[in-house]
Amino acid sequence: MIHLWLPLTFSAVLFTVGIYGVLARRNAVMVLMSIELMLNAVNVNLVAFSQILHDNLLNGQIFALFVITVAAAEIGIGLAIVILIYRNRETVNVDEINLLKW
Amino acid sequence: MSVPEVAFAIVAVVGSIAAIRMVTTKNVVHGALYLVVTLGTVGAVYLILAAEFVAWVQIVIYVGAIVVLLLFSLMLTKAPIGRAALDNQQRGLAAIVALGALIGLIVLIQGAFSDVEGTVRPTPTEAVGTQLFKHFVLPFEVVSILLLAALIGAIALARRDEP
Numbered sequence: 010m011i012h013l014w015l016p017l018t019f020s021a022v023l024f025t026v027g028i029y030g031v032l033a034r035r036n037a038v039m040v041l042m043s044i045e046l047m048l049n050a051v052n053v054n055l056v057a058f059s060q061i062l063h064d065n066l067l068n069g070q071i072f073a074l075f076v077i078t079v080a081a082a083e084i085g086i087g088l089a090i091v092i093l094i095y096r097n098r099e100t101v102n103v104d105e106i107n108l109l110k111w
Numbered sequence: 112m113s114v115p116e117v118a119f120a121i122v123a124v125v126g127s128i129a130a131i132r133m134v135t136t137k138n139v140v141h142g143a144l145y146l147v148v149t150l151g152t153v154g155a156v157y158l159i160l161a162a163e164f165v166a167w168v169q170i171v172i173y174v175g176a177i178v179v180l181l182l183f184s185l186m187l188t189k190a191p192i193g194r195a196a197l198d199n200q201q202r203g204l205a206a207i208v209a210l211g212a213l214i215g216l217i218v219l220i221q222g223a224f225s226d227v228e229g230t231v232r233p234t235p236t237e238a239v240g241t242q243l244f245k246h247f248v249l250p251f252e253v254v255s256i257l258l259l260a261a262l263i264g265a266i267a268l269a270r271r272d273e274p
Contacts, residue, residue: 025209
């Protein structure tokens with residue numbers, strides 16, 4: 010027997026640590042890592058609900074697989090953009106990239 | 112507490128500490144290695160929840176592919192060392208926002224799910240595959256087109272222009 014609040018609390022901790030990382034870090038690669046942390050927290054939630062509440066259609070697990078796939082696509086594009094910015098601006102600090110800032 | 116709950120608690124504490132170290136470390140490469148620990152513990156959580164296929168996908172894609180990609184881009188961009196170079200001035204505000212969100216989420220979870228529990232049943236990979244190709248064929252194909260577009264987009268963005 011597993012209580013549902015255990016995985017949900019772990020997921021909440023991962024998500025809030027991800028929020029802190031996105032808000033407090035300057036390096037764009039670290040921001041992307043924190044976003045990965047938040048996506049993982051969502052996956053833990055989906056799998057926990059699917060397994061503990063006995064989802065016969067396995068929707069939670071399959072959604073977790075789709076989220077992992079979309080996260081892989083997102084990190085590929087994100088890192089390509091980061092490398093392009095580094096080549097043009099010699100920096101990846103998100104607070105120094107303010108060309109579009111009004 | 113039952114045996115799976117104790118195992119879950121140990122794994123969750125290790126993963127949470129590694130995640131906190133990841134966002135507070137002074138060296139970006141150490142941050143990536145702490146991310147490996149966190150993603151590995153999330154994989155272990157899937158195993159404790161008896162979702163074996165998602166666990167192996169987690170290990171192969173996250174630890175195997177995404178972390179290698181992150182390490183490569185850390186090597187290709189200049190990675191400074193030190194908190195002043197890695198954190199911006201909003202660190203205190205960010206900590207307040209994160210703590211507030213954590214407290215709110217825990218209050219919500221304890222209010223809604225504090226007495227819900229269940230035994231986990233192992234789901235074989237065969238069941239996941241059958242379900243995926245029976246009810247989720249269209250999303251599966253759409254996701255493969257998305258991956259192809261991301262692949263082409265990443266190549267088009269990152270390659271150098273011909274002189």
